[in-house]
Amino acid sequence: MTTQSFAAQMVLIDLDGTLIDTxxxxxxxxxxxxxxxxxxxxxxxxxxxxxxxxxxxxxxxxxxxxxxxxxxxxxxxxxxxxxxxxxHLTAHSVVYPGVEEALQELHAQGRKLVCITNKAGQFTEPLLERLGLCNYFDLVLSGDSLPRKKPDPLPLTHAAAHFGLSPERGLLVGDSINDTQAARAAGMPVVAVSYGYRGDMPLADLAADVVIDTLPQLLPLLR
The missing domain is CATH 1.10.150.240 (Putative phosphatase; domain 2)
Structure with a gap:
């Protein structure tokens, strides 16, 4: 496991392929x-x-x-x-193992939690609600919440401004090149999950700061 750590007051987490297998x-x-x-x-x-x-x-x-x-x-x-x-939003979609315990701990630590997704808002909040995750998040940004979505940095910089933080005080967790490109453009560190949806792209090509296999593996990286 890497010795790299992040002083993240705000943790932004992708939805499809990171929190939930949709x-x-x-x-x-x-x-x-x-x-x-x-x-x-x-x-x-x-x-x-x-x-x-x-x-x-x-x-x-x-x-x-x-x-x-x-x-x-x-x-x-x-x-x-x-x-x-x-x-059929939750007919077969499931929360990935360890996600809820990680969100509980991040929430308990007092970190600002943001769900940041390219999914349309009409689906995002009902999905989080039905699968019991919505109360963990201080802010939810869907693909149509702002004029531009990932890989544009706007959702990340918007979230940082919302909480009065600089982007480097945040950390993005995601599964695809959209996430890592958005984080780099925003000047924010980024952690990639090894599961999820990245098409045929090799994991190394995401060029994340750290790769984790489950969301709870994020916890020891935070200070």
């Missing part, structure tokens, strides 16, 4: 739309690689398996995707 229900919604269009369903590993840039991009990439869709085709698919996903 891939089964996202895949279910995307495949529902594909099948309604008479197309074959996409395999789970393929859909898993599409997660991280919001549901519209996920649906666009699922449609593009057969042929690159027009914006109008993506527009037409989204109401059905959103309705199905909203109705």
């Amino acid at each position: 891939a089964p229900d996202l895949a279910g919604a995307a495949n529902h739309v594909l099948q309604s269009l008479g197309r074959p369903p996409a395999p789970m590993p393929v859909i898993r690689g599409f997660i991280g840039n919001g549901v519209r991009e996920l649906m666009r990439r699922a449609l593009a398996i057969e042929a690159e869709p027009t914006e109008a085709e993506v527009d037409a698919a989204m109401p059905e995707f959103s309705a199905y996903y909203g109705a």
Whole structure:
């Protein structure tokens, strides 16, 4: 285990692939739309690689398996995707092992906790609520909460300003290149989880400060 440590007064944590394994229900919604269009369903590993840039991009990439869709085709698919996903938000999605105990401890230490995701707000808060995580967070920033989302640094700098902190007093925990790029651009340290959704990208290419295998492994790194 690394000897590196972080003086983080604020811990920002990604949602899909970091806190919650949402891939089964996202895949279910995307495949529902594909099948309604008479197309074959996409395999789970393929859909898993599409997660991280919001549901519209996920649906666009699922449609593009057969042929690159027009914006109008993506527009037409989204109401059905959103309705199905909203109705099956937690059918198969689960909190990753150790997440809740880590959040409890971070909360008890008095650190500001932020859930920072590219997921649309209409899904973020119900998901956190239904899976019992929402009360741990002092701030929730979804993909449509601000004009720009990760990998833009805006959500990170916004969260820091919200709590009157400089970005270097925060720490971002995530699973994808969107997270590490946003943190670097914001001047914030970043820890990557070894699980989650990063497509075919090797873990080393995320270039995080530290890699952890479970969220509780974050706790000894904080001072």
